[in-house]
Amino acid sequence: MSSQVKVEASPPSVSSASNEMETTMTYEAVIPHWFYHKIQDDRGSWNPFSREDSDQLEAAFCSGHNPNSIVIPVCGGRYDVYLGSRRMLSVYWDEEDSEVQRCTWFYKGDKDNKYVPYPENFSETLEDAYMQAVTRNEWKKRLESPSRDLIILHNPKLMVHYQPTGIPDEWGGTPSEQGRPRTVKRGVESISVEILQGEPAQIDHLVFMVHGIGPACDLQFRSIVQCVNDFRLVSLNLLHAHYKKANEQVQIGRVEFLPVNWHNALHADATGVDNDIQRITLPSISRLRQFTNETLLDLFFYNSPTYGQTIVNTVCGEMNRIYQLFLERNPAFKGCVSVTGHSLGSLILFDLLTNQVDPTLSSRLRAKASEYNAEPQTPKQTLKDVLEALELPEFLSVFEKEMIDIETLAMCTDQELKGLGIPLGPRKKILQYVKRRGHLKESNFTTETSLVGDLTQPPLSSGSTLNVVNYEYFDVGIGQVRIDYPQLSFHPQIFFAWGSPIGMFLTVRGLKRIDPNYQFPTCKRFFNIYHPFDPVAYRIEPMVLREEEFEPMLIPHHKGRKRMHLELKEGLTRMGTDILGSLRVAWQTFTRPPMPSLPPSTAEAAPLSVSNLSLATEANSAVKLEEVSVKEEPIHLDVGMLNGGQRFDYVLQEKPIESFNEYLFALQSHLCYWTSEDTALLFLKEIYQTMDISMDQPIQ
Structure with a gap:
């Protein structure tokens, strides 16, 4: 850490009457903070490291060791900073290098009004000028930056940066003050930037996240790495908010989410498929055709024996490679692993897990x-x-x-x-x-049982209409093309599917029913999570329980309640049901024939006959019919063993604005999972539930 230096100004001279009234000013050295940004993105914004990472980098910088030999893991161990070259490199995936800088002075840039740090050498020049101005109480200092910009230190609270619009004269004179002045700030505490505290070092669970079609994962056309970073941040904030007691008792650390990118391997120059497709693509509506080639064609590639094998090998190989590298960098990790797939990625994981071998x-x-x-x-x-x-x-x-x-x-x-x-x-x-x-x-x-039924189940007759496909002629029993499925080097604990077309693909492959006893050989839990307006998502539970009509499980709001418009809709529906039930009972009362009078209660009175007794109790039974039906306990649904005997179709609650027009938000609904707090909280709940750690207040 940078030491604080206090320098007092020299006493004013006796001959200077004005300086005699001025108080002595104290100088304190600026506290640096470390930032990073993409090297190839010249106008990209600078992002601050967390306080823990910045302190770690500053301690290494001040250690006196050769900086060229210092490598510091940052961002939860997902990146390494090479201190000598001021470069940050990703560990688990391919990504452009980032420039790292020790920052002390900033000016407001043109883009988004965000502050941009000055280079380290010029920041030292500014700091020296500032120290002299404070100690000597001499302001109005002018400095010229390496780009010949003009910086004027008027006073400690007013420092400006001029970017001259004029051209220097032929003698190399300094341009005059021109253009709009920019604000100059000293120290990261004086600029508006959010600095995170840092991530816990303890990792409780590892989750691999597989993307769907195309290189972009959301409406902002961001990559899988950026979307996973957002989901990781959302889950970390929810972990701090909903597991305070466990945090205080140091029972939990964090969940690590790592992306698995298979699109680049399929569309890279190694396969040459992009050039082949481009050669046969029509020249009209070029942008739409380019979008189709980069996204929708992935569905056809997966159903191709050649490229389907490439996709499966890439997904499995990447997860195995990242898992081994993760264990090398985290030797103390004792947690479990789960997998997540979005859209087509969920189907890839489903087929891969279906074909795993449990010794x-x-x-x-x-x-x-x-x-x-x-x-x-x-x-x-x-x-x-x-x-x-x-x-x-x-x-x-x-x-x-x-x-x-x-x-x-x-x-x-x-x-x-x-x-x-x-x-x-x-x-x-x-x-x-x-x-x-x-x-x-x-x-x-x-596996102990196949997807279409138990091995002891007798074969269907030739005239059976339940299943017209003989699945034993396929390699995996579900109509998929022939693919040699590789094996994962770990056994996933939970499989989360987002916006998944698994149900639709199984149906068009010819599978009409999933055997209730079926479960993945090496994964015991499964969740099919979807938004109600997602056009790509399909349910799976009705393929197991075909005889019942039932709703999916509703994912609770992360604040512990239903959304207001859903509560209002449910209340109105319940009110309408109560009114109709009351009218029905009243109508039955008016239309029922008169009840026979009961015999007098005397000793000579004959006992009630069975027929009279039934008539006497008929009225009470009719009146209480609605009450009994309302109070009847919900029937337990047996949806099979895909999730260990528990429900696995889970639906998100739509937002109020989405309820006005389902079609308008259809595409957005398919891409909403990466930033969904409700989805992230469901992840944390199910993951930590297996560790016997519950939330502070259970979400209903």
Whole structure:
């Protein structure tokens, strides 16, 4: 840290009567703060480091060590600052280098009225002039910047910067004061800039975020890195606001969000696909066609065997690379990992997680296969064992005559078996066994249950209309093109999908129902989060529970209530229901036949008959019918095991202005998740709930 130096002005001379009345001024050295900005963005704004990062950089600067050998991790360890070259480089992704500067003096720039720091050397010149002006009480000092601008120090509270519009004379004279004066400030405390305190060093959870189509992720055409930075900042603010007790007890640190960019790998020069597409693109409406080539074509690329494989390899490879690098830079990390996908990115993650292999399931898979009397992993199993298990021992002699063993049987076709004289029924049993045997040998089918049903579920008949696609002819059982899915080097704890078209893609692939017992092999929890006006989002729960009509789970507002317009709408709906119920009960009362009178309560009175008793209680039952229906407990919905038996379709609350025109905000709704506080709070709630840490006040 820069030391504070106090220099008192020399005593005024006796002959100067005016200086005798002036008080002694004290000089204190300016406190520097470190800033950064993109090197290639000459007019870009300068951004301050957090106070913790700035103090760390200042301590390294004042340490006296060779600056060329000093590398300081900043911004939560996502960047490294090379102090000697004054450069900041990203760690986990490719990004333009940023220039780093130790800043003390600033002037107001033309762009957004933000303050721009002077270069370090000239800032030292300004500081020396300021110190002399304070100690000697001599102001009106004029200084010329390296760009020949004029800076005048009128007094401690008035310092201006002139950018002359005139041209210096031929003798190299200094231009006069011209142009609009700019304000000059000394020290970061005197300018209006937000400086964050810093991020906790402890990382509790790591989340990978995969983008959707195109290089831009929001309406401002920002990259995935910028959008993830915003989401990280939103979540950090919510963490401080909703987990104060846990923060005070040092139970939690923070959640780290890292972007996964696959668009650049697909559209880079390595594939050459952009040049091929450009060669066949029509010249008309060029901007619209360029937008289509950069964004919408990603959907077709993913359904292509060639480029779909490239996308999957890139996503999986990037997550594995970043994860290993993260562990190297954070050796004390003991938390879990989750994944998030937006739009097409959620579909990529869904297919990738569907095809992960859990080694712990191998024993259960063999036990499941034994239920079919088809143990593919047992080398001692003979043809005789198979035929006896299929209750077809009478055909053993036929196969032995043709010297057909169990391996040869797996290569026989229906026509070949028919040529051996095997009837239709036994042929179907044998072919079904062969199909299951090959199905279980595939590495993609090592999960305990498949997406379309349990392995013990009998095959559909040929006349069944529930499912006309034979999924066993596909590699993953859901109609996807043939892709060799790589394996992740970690097991995700939660999979969050934003604005996801997963439900639509599964449907058009031919899948009408998801088996309730299905869950991802290596990921036990899943959330399908969407905005109600998102045109790309689809529900998934109705594919599991087809018999019920039910609403998705409503994501609470981050302030702990419903939005006002939704509460008003719900209140009016409830009021209308109460009025209709009252009118219905009144109408039933008027139209019901008169009730028979009860017999007198005497000892000789005959006991009430069953018919009279039922008539007597009919009125009370009719009156209480509406009350009973209202107080009836909600029926528990079994939506399967995708989220461990819990609900997984979650809908955001639209804003009041969005309710006026759904179509106007449709595109914005698909891109709103990156800055959604409600979504970020749901993330934190589910992540820390697994760590048995709850919020200060539960959100209802």
